[in-house]
Amino acid sequence: MSETASLADQAETETADLAIATTALTKRFGHQLAVNGIDLAVPRGSVFGFLGPNGSGKTTTIRVLLGLASATSGTARVLGHDVPSGLRDALPRVGALIEGPAFYPFLSGADNLRRLDSADARADPGTRDARTARALERVGLTHAARKKARAYSLGMKQRLGIAAALLTPRDLLVLDEPTNGLDPQGTREVRSLIRAVAGEGTTVFVSSHLLAEVEQICTHAAVMHVGSLVAQGSLDELRGSGERVVRMLTPDGDRAVAELARLGLGAAEADAAAAAARRAGPGEVTLEAALPDDGPAAEDLVAALVTAGVRVRGFDVARPSLEERFVALTGEGFDVAR
Numbered sequence: 001m002s003e004t005a006s007l008a009d010q011a012e013t014e015t016a017d018l019a020i021a022t023t024a025l026t027k028r029f030g031h032q033l034a035v036n037g038i039d040l041a042v043p044r045g046s047v048f049g050f051l052g053p054n055g056s057g058k059t060t061t062i063r064v065l066l067g068l069a070s071a072t073s074g075t076a077r078v079l080g081h082d083v084p085s086g087l088r089d090a091l092p093r094v095g096a097l098i099e100g101p102a103f104y105p106f107l108s109g110a111d112n113l114r115r116l117d118s119a120d121a122r123a124d125p126g127t128r129d130a131r132t133a134r135a136l137e138r139v140g141l142t143h144a145a146r147k148k149a150r151a152y153s154l155g156m157k158q159r160l161g162i163a164a165a166l167l168t169p170r171d172l173l174v175l176d177e178p179t180n181g182l183d184p185q186g187t188r189e190v191r192s193l194i195r196a197v198a199g200e201g202t203t204v205f206v207s208s209h210l211l212a213e214v215e216q217i218c219t220h221a222a223v224m225h226v227g228s229l230v231a232q233g234s235l236d237e238l239r240g241s242g243e244r245v246v247r248m249l250t251p252d253g254d255r256a257v258a259e260l261a262r263l264g265l266g267a268a269e270a271d272a273a274a275a276a277a278r279r280a281g282p283g284e285v286t287l288e289a290a291l292p293d294d295g296p297a298a299e300d301l302v303a304a305l306v307t308a309g310v311r312v313r314g315f316d317v318a319r320p321s322l323e324e325r326f327v328a329l330t331g332e333g334f335d336v337a338r
């Protein structure tokens with residue numbers, strides 16, 4: 001087999017393992033670049049967090065993936081089918097909930113689902129009642145099946161939306177900010193539902209501006225910033241990809257900086273807020289230095305500092321947290337609440 005052929009085969013196998021794959025996907029609105037050449041790779045079986053602040057391009061990307069908007073350039077595949085030409089084949093296996101579910105308030109939850117089910121030409125009318133009952137059970141709404149949708153709480157409406165997305169078996173569930181506006185109880189319900197759906201083998205692609213949410217429910221994540229994808233991978237990969245940082249507390253700042261420089265590390269005083277948080281006493285300074293993966297071991301650094309006469313009152317080596325890492329990537333904070 002030629003090298004070109006085997007590379008093509010390898011690319012094909014890799015794409016087959018992906019529920020969503022895009023190449024240089026771009027969407028412009030006039031002069032505005034809402035999505036800027038993104039290469040998304042969402043592994044099958046993952047719970048994939050699509051993370052980014054408001055306005056970073058998440059909803060636009062989702063709309064393009066589902067054929068609700070057309071890309072300006074680039075390519076996308078969903079469940080192995082080209083978007084938009086192959087969406088007719090992909091969409092029956094994709095459940096989606098974007099920009100909040102719309103229901104008839106005067107119909108019960110079950111009747112709303114029946115109505116949606118009847119709009120699906122492939123759904124057998126003979127098994128409609130069983131299908132709606134199963135979907136309601138799946139999201140824990142059996143007790144509220146006959147209640148009018150207008151009497152549902154926001155969390156119940158959101159779960160009804162997920163039930164609608166799960167009326168038929170799905171390989172991929174796409175959820176746009178599914179916990180937006182929910183109270184803590186509703187948030188917990190929706191998150192545990194996502195875990196349960198993923199546990200049954202469905203790939204879940206979920207957008208969120210909440211880092212804590214992504215950390216709680218996702219196996220993988222991608223980070224959007226002003227239309228660009230600035231990082232993606234498994235959460236472990238994302239955590240591990242930040243450079244380690246040495247932080248030390250000492251009354252001998254100048255001597256420590258000189259010794260660290262001799263060891264190849266450029267140390268600087270931590271910013272005032274961080275230093276205050278570490279409660280440096282009179283004359284003490286908190287120093288920080290990036291430590292490359294091939295840099296000296298922590299114990300060798302401490303030994304060298306002590307030998308050089310530096311009084312080491314505090315010392316630690318840590319990878320940045322996911323939050324610190326994402327702030328570094330995007331230059332802005334994420335809502336970490338809830």
Ligand SMILES: Nc1ncnc2c1ncn2[C@@H]1O[C@H](COP(=O)(O)OP(=O)(O)OP(=O)(O)O)[C@@H](O)[C@H]1O
Binds near residue numbers: 055059060061
């Ligand atoms: N139909 C449209 N026409 C013009 N600009 C749009 C349109 N839809 C989105 N945009 C712009 O594209 C950018 C990305 O918006 P998008 O809704 O995709 O972001 P998002 O990350 O989903 O944010 P949010 O969580 O607030 O929905 C924003 O600047 C937005 O104003």
